[in-house]
Amino acid sequence: MVFDPAQYLTNSRGGHAVALGLRYVAHGEDWCELALAYDRRLVSDATSGILASGPIVSLMDSTAGCAVWCRRGVYLNQATLDLRVDYLRPARPGKAVIGRAECYRLTRRIAFVRGVAHDGDPAHPVAHLAGTYMLLDTDA
């Protein structure tokens, strides 16, 4: 069955993506976009209301994982090997954060992903992601 990130999120009954309230935005052959709604439980400081960096990492890890599944075409076993996130600026309180990731190279065992997170304007991102994923359902 072809991997469909919209179905994947809709059908998830539990897990971290559901706990964070991630929702599907769009996808293509090698990319995916997910959204993290603003939630006061996810802030770093109750006074400023600025989102903590951790939920943005989770958004980008989930988005990047989905981009890899989009490129693989199927929902197979894979695990994050490493993630590097640059926090370019704080996300604006009250705004949803959109993550977009692209799997730009797929080998037999490793997938390479890059992405950005923004809070409304893709030209002014809040974070940048580089990540790699280990493909575990392979013969190699």
Added chain:
Amino acid sequence: MREVALLPYADFLGITVAGERDGAPLLLMPFSEGLVGFPGRLHGGAVSGLLEIAAIAAIDATLEEGEDPRAMFKPITVTVDFMRPGALADVYACGHVVRVGGRVANVAVSAWQDDPTRMIAAARMNLAIGALADE
């Protein structure tokens, strides 16, 4: 060691201070269904969240009374390596402040489950001290 207050996001993940290790706060993230990623494993983002919170707590523990680490330190970058799959069980993490300079603080942090010598993930984090230049 100074008592640390964790950020609201730490409560969301269920993280508590479980003690002290090498002069830094030892954090515990008890297993819950909301931390699961691929079936049977912890989510990489949840583990990264714990690592970041442990890094900030390690810096927090070095501050003087009355100083707020959230006002003083802003994350610039985080680099996370995953060494082993996270089992559906409790996770511990502890940070080590490598250097607090005039402008940037660098923290190394690791996470493990039943055996502290078997890390499941580790991260390095750079944080700006004070406001970022263009804010």
